[in-house]
Amino acid sequence: MSSTPSASLFKPLQEGDPGDVGGYRLAAVLGTGGMGKVYLSYTPGGRPIALKVIRPEFSEDPEFRRRFKQEVQAAQRVQGLYTAPVIDFDTDGAQPWLATAYVPGPSLAHAVAQHGGLPLRSVLLLTVGVAEALTVIHGAGIVHRDLKPANVLLASDGPRVIDFGIARAADTTALTGTGVSVGTPAFMAPEQASAGTVTPATDVFALGQIAAFAAIGSPAYGEGSSHAVLYRIVHEDPDLSRLPTELLPMVTRCLSREPADRPSLTEIIGLCHELSPTALHQGEDWLPQTVADSITERLRLPGPARTPQPMPTVAPTPTEVSPSTPPPGTVDPYAPTGLATPSAPGAPGPVRPRAPEPPAPGHHTATPGYPANHTPPPVTHQPSAPQVRQKSRRTGLIVAASVVGTLVVLGVIGSLLSDGGGKEENKGAGAPATSSGPTGGDGGAGAGQQRKDPKPVSYQGIDLTDGYQLMLADNPPRPVQSEDAAYDGGDLYFKVVNFLDESSIGTDNGKLVLLDNARKGSLETCRTETRYTEKIDLDQLTQGSQICVLSDAGHVAVATYRGRSSESDPGSYVTLDLQIWRNAQETDGN
Template sequence: MSGTHPAELFRPLGQGDLVTVGGYRLAAVLGAGGMGKVYLSYTLGGRPIALKVIRPEFSEDPEFRRRFQQEVRAAQRVQGLYTAPVIDFDTEGAQPWLATAYVPGPSLAHAVARHGRLPLRSVLQLTIGVAEALHVIQGAGIVHRDLKPANVLLASDGPRVIDFGIARAADATSLTSSGVSIGTPAFMAPEQASAGTVTAGTDIFALGQIIVFAATGAPAYGDGNSHAVLYRIVHEDPDLSGLPAELRPLATRCLSRDPDGRPTPTEVIKACHALSAEPLRQGEGWLPQAVAGSITERLQLPEPAATSPSLPTAAPTATEFSGPPRPATAPAPAPYPLQPPAPAYAPTQSAPAGLAPTPRYPTPPPYPTPPPGHQTRPPSYVAPGHPVPPPLDQTGYPPATPQGSRPKGLVVAGAIVGAVIGIAVIGSLLPDGSAENGKNTGSSGSRGNSADNPASPADGSPGRAGSGLGNQKRPEPTPASYQGINITANYQVMLADNPPRPDSGGSNGVMYNHGDFYYYFDTLFGGKEVGTANGKLVVLNNAQKGSLETCREETRYTEKIKLDQLTDGSEICVLSDAGHIAVATYRGKSDSKDASNYITVDLTVWRNAEAPKKH
């Protein structure tokens, strides 16, 4: 393998990166986004995989875990030629993860940004591949919801659509931050942007956007502020002036504001074949030479990183089994021999239809390579934390201990244990207070003395029993402040996001989703209000100062506040069921001449200020 890899392709593992996940040794970082980080790893046979580790913020949300498990299982049914198949996953561990086949090709977004727009024939073949991928994805009951150039990879034998289904799981919590949002504004459909409605037609609208982007090098509705882009998507026609004339009828149908007026994936494929004078066949040579060169770069894969004590390893769960690492170019020194594992073996989950299950074995704890000259321990060596068995005699049984030769250490230890038990029994028979008169005199023998019982207050009142970690006071969180957040109508924010990023409420709308703080606009009657679907709100009086202490003490709870009740500077306590507390300072709403309808707030957030509420 070449030792030189472009930094933008394979970033070396750093101090904050994992070394192993689910037993897979990681080789490099492929990318990162709002939902998590993607690593390069290898299967037992040395096949590269892309392993996405979900962010902890999502992992803490039960609804996300439930939907993520559903979507991963649905994604296993997707076995199309233009999708990246699911290889392995863990939806129940401390940090859920998903492994798919590694695609050695740039994303459409990267290819266009680096090499410019694609020629007509490449655009037609791209469209056919993506449409066929959507046909298979939708056949499994999945709507992609976030189809965009960054989620379309250009392989040597055709495009690959990735990240299908995961967007719906994230939409359960909307815990998105910079990098990824559920439905990227520039590629949303009108019904998705205005009402949060998502159907199979939503993906076709995104496909129309991809056609325009690939053929012109620019989004169909332009760049700029997300609110302005969304307004143009909902109310204006796309800019198709730079699109080849042959593609305009197809792109126009895909970009219809009416979902029922958009073609099906099969109709898109037929239209592409009709536009080509020569038969369209996917394979080598479908991309311009410059873009194909990017594929060659991505075939120069780095080796897995050696385990280092300075780099973190994902904590294994009770059901975690390890996927074997890819063999290194040079054999590594053998670790200390361990006791052989139990012969029982079973994969962690069933493999996708048509694929054999990937064997996964228990992960042995890592041991450092012994220094030169160090004597290797004998085969009877047992891993730390396990009892060392006694040596066996010729009969195969441990030799009997001769009488009178018992180790002195055991005798002493037994005596100490017996003394402690005796003292405990005697103490339990004594009444409260001193042993002499049975009264609480406050002497050193009394139970009520605060000097002898740190858990008891000095005033003699009942204190917190014990001094274990479970009784320690929750540390006060450090506040994080964010200024000038514009929340579009029918959008919401989650306090766990850093920074909080407005997002749609999904197909259910913000009032029936899980948003911590939302802005709702009734398009039928014109009503405007702010609210929460995941906690409670309190409007503070003018004499009150918004703080963590104030929000904790308030009990005047509500879930919705009419916008006309707020003035510039009004402070609202937001207490989410996830345990986050915030003060939202209202800074006004958009002007009637503005292209978008939104409010502006400042947020001060205390994350994990309280224990999450169980539902």
């Protein structure tokens, strides 16, 4: 077989495709869906990623943006063996995007279309893997909503579920009624198709559809127009006449019209183990050889473009530095020239590398080698190489520096003389006052000056799950799971005590103040309040209640309570809006 990447799998970038997104250079097009276009790219360390750019039509809808941001933040909490983890994202840019780990394998839809239905053992391993993925997804408070063969990828060591929860962002947009298809009717549950009701049991129905499709090679409710398929799902029984008899009881229960009659995910995993004549263990032999060969084909990726090193027009001397930009009239080898002729079918040519831009609010760039919920260290941008300076100009620079130094010394001497030599405080009635202001200390400001208050940054719709905490210094503040019950170091956490039916919002790294309904949260309000506590019971809050958060690190925030998850949600969480003033207070260490 050829060692070059397949042109049918990795399509070259076309006119209109961006050259890079969020600092990631795009290498090829992986596919196009109802919500956007998916590209192949690479992390700085060379790991392939799948980067989905949301369609402009959705990007222009404020409600979609709000929900998309919520779903991406929730998806970051999903860290399962059978899911593709979120690597990076930007929900606030001109065109939102989401990057996940690249899975080198065909979708179940593609595999069945090319090779037909799968054997019993493969179907059982597929069902167990997807059920385990759904267990993790539901545990993070997410219902997939759009589980279908195209969203199940077949990797060499088991299936991977992708796009979990993202379809929820489009459910209430104006676009869903104007011909833009988000879900797939053939795999919707009856309650989803008729009333739009979605629960974890909705995903169980879709899992039954997935198992039947993998075994039969076609949808259990047939094909045709969307209206016809939806009618059969709501009012008729599926056609399971070609389903292997071993699978019939389990699939039939999953496809029950009543959600309460469907089995739990744990039951489904147990049933699959009981049905298998041999022990079920995921391995590289879990798929038929013909399908496994297509995985090998997807491992031959079009590599990231390699840019040649620039050749300096004039060799630098040992005391000079090569120019960072070539002189006029020379060719800049880093200048963007579009895509060069590919060296292999589907492989884009070299493009100019682009350094990642500083993250905007709502944008988190994951550091390679760290998990998605890890707050990366701040990125230090190295300055570009200085321009060549002629030796003849150095004397002028030295003289200028000497003059500046002399002026600084004279200024210091004058200041000391005016302050009485700096040994006694000037306590006269006309003496200028030095105010540290609310921030305390000089904060880097000169004597007699007050440090300016920091500008606030706002984050909307943060879902803080039971047992999770967040830090105000993070941009954006991302809920991460507490390692123990102490919530050690968390600026804000949410905790549920189930056996007492108590819930609270608390801090282990500062103080909280519950504001009266008549008071509007602000930096000044939070600074002047003295009714401090470390925990606020949820029954004290109503929608719109505001809480001052004053962290020991010097950050101040106003958290606006937007409500709690409903009983139908698989997870328990509270939704908050945050307005944060970072480094607004003096800390004990200053």
